[in-house]
Amino acid sequence: MSVMIIILIMSIAIAGGFLVAFLWSVKDGQYDDDFSPAQRAIFDDKTKIKTKTNSNI
């Protein structure tokens, strides 16, 4: 029976880990803006690379 209780506590602990991860992501501002992150992902970093090399010169 004690096995069940250990499993129970473990499952809650794992779920708790996800809760903490969620709260952390909220605190980090991941839920503040639902437009830009998706857009940022599809931008080319062409210009970024270019200027990086420029600044190296």
Next chain:
Amino acid sequence: MDSNAIKLDAQCYHCGDICLGHPIHFDEKDFCCEGCKTVYSILNKSDLCEYYDLNAAPGASQRKRYRKDKFEFLELAEVQQKLIQYKDADQTHLIFYLPQMHCSSCLWLLENIHHVNSSILSSRVNFGKKEIFISFDNSKATLRSVVETLADIGYEPHISLDQLDAKQTLGTNRTRWYKIGVAGFCLSNISMMSFSEYLIGGGTLEPELALAFKVLSIALAIPTLFYSGSEFFVSAWGGLKHRYLNIDAPVALALAMTFIRSLYEIFSGTGSGYLDSMAGIIFFMLIGRWLQDRTYQAVSFDRDFKSFFPIAVNVIKDGKSIPVTVDKLRPDDVFQIHHQEIIPVDAILSKGNALIDYSFVSGESAPVNVSKGEIVYAGGKQTDGKLELIVVKEVSQSYLTNLWNKEIDQSKPALEHNLIDTISTYFTYVVFAIGILAGGYWYWQGETTLMWNAMTTILIVACPCALLLSSNFTNGNILRIFSINKFYLRSPEVIEKMAKISHIVFDKTGTLTQHRKSKITYQGQILNREEQEHLANILSQANHPATRAICDYLEISEAHEVKNYKLTEGQGVEAWIDEYYYKLGSPAFVGKTFVNLSGSQVCISKDGEFKGVFQVSNVYRFGIFDLIQKLNHKFKLSVISGDNDSEAAVLNNFFSNKESILFHQKPQDKMDYIQHLQSNVTDKVMMIGDGLNDAGALLQSDIGIAVTDSDNTFTPASDGIIDANKLAILDKFLLFAKDGYRIIGVSFLISIIYNVIGIYFAVQGILSPFIAAILMPSSSISIVLITYGMSEWMAKYRGLKLTNTQKEPTV
């Protein structure tokens, strides 16, 4: 270039506006104005032309560029202190509101702004709030130079007096997310434990395990109720203090009841309680609230006139001009106002040609000439060069401020009780009655245990949450669909009011017609370039709206000396220019008669020979007359305009009730008219307007909707904001609001069926945890699914866009 046939098809590469007159050709691209060209050349130089590849013509029109010293006030320490978020020895952090931000190109450019100005260390956009966070190097840049960089590339930050009054509120409110997270976590874990009990049927669980389940359930239920569910109690208590049973009162009662009853069952060993249902109610209610309250951070519904004012003006002291913030202006200060700026205080004109456009305040489109020594009122916009003025009254005491404050005082009474509030209140009373009756019955039967059982379970199972959920979810989804279609409502209550509207009042200028745009047609002999120049030069002297429109249309590139200029009031003007004698004005003035023409006309004769006639008329918004015809059948319609009645003929064709088209209406008249309509109690009035001159009427009406031409113009306080291009589908919005009403009705019925089943068991005191476990979540979830599905389907049926990515219907 010798033609009067002016190209209309050239579109500006930067802003997409149609290039009136002669497009500026640069780098094989067309631009509508120098401003747009400048932005393009800056971006081109910084190798940022990908801006134009991501979206076609992503810029905002740059026709009005900022003047050189506009941002001088940003060097004032007191202004800096209010704007700067953080500053240390090396860098400064800023947050600006950029109303022009509207697409992925904006996002891309703004986050690459360090390529334009290398002293900017980093920039990050919050698109939802249209804000940009910028950090820059103190040693290389100043606040002013950063703002000027933004303005150079066409994103002039909006810096308002209000913002200076109170330091910007930073960061979004994330509390609701935390609450939802905690409630979801607790709900899933409590459910996991109680589910095993339901499957077993109760009683046969091993005692150790059962104890562990109970302890853990209670441990999880406590944060759910006291943290996630706290807002229901706070709001219910707030209502009770004002002797009013609000929408949260029954929820709070049900939650408290469920919790106490569960604790009792668990500690007395009589059962395992309803903690899972309690957590479920809180979780779903919070989700519903979140859907409903997702505020449009970028849209402000509360803007007052101060947002339209300049922040600082140049005050002239001892021959030097120094920037001073407007609230620091004192009587007798001498200050300057530049072309196209709004005068922030009542003042006396001391220098310059004052041609003040009061359309902002009074709705009249003809600018007023003010002579030296006369008073100009706050809110007027100077339209003819630089002025010097002497302050008469401080900002807080000016005529406009008084007018505004008066209007605010008369604003709408507190929210009427809406349908859901009313129903849930009745519902609560009915549930109480049933509980007491059932309890009384069992008490009379001598079954006290059953009595408590029945009374509490009735309250638990018959919680009005399903009712509330249905309205939360339906309204939330409707608001979302509206906002995708660029119609933003201030709160869900507005949807319900929209469904009841019976009378719609339109403003004319800027609402039915396009803002500051006139249609100019020319008939007669072709004018050569020289003649066009001559006309433009003469007309620029007159200050009639029609002549100004023609003047803009012709564009002067060369100044010619105008001699013997003579104005005959109400008739026309005559003048000599380069040895030619011109007469411009009404048909009679040049000795002609015309029939069959509407709008304002300016006839032209050169050296006594008739050349032709310009016709100036308003440009109505696309699809507006179709809309009027559709609305004519279902609503009473009115038009109230601050303008003259030159367009009466056109409007009369489309509006069925001629008496309700009113002209020459001052802001106060507009407000009085709405009040007059409302005196008929059955009429609910919707006002649609755009300028500050409609502000009073917007507040007075049951629903005030402000029309905005682009995302970056400011609108007066209102209940909703509609994109001007979407005004043509107003009928769809109104129908969809009514659908929402019906959807809520249907889901009410469904939840009542669930409630009846639950109460049937509850009054007998035999509601087993098993039935409760099925009934409660399934009612919540099915309500959520039904309302969501129905509102999506109805929106599709009404022809509204459902997702942002869906292609715009071609206009």
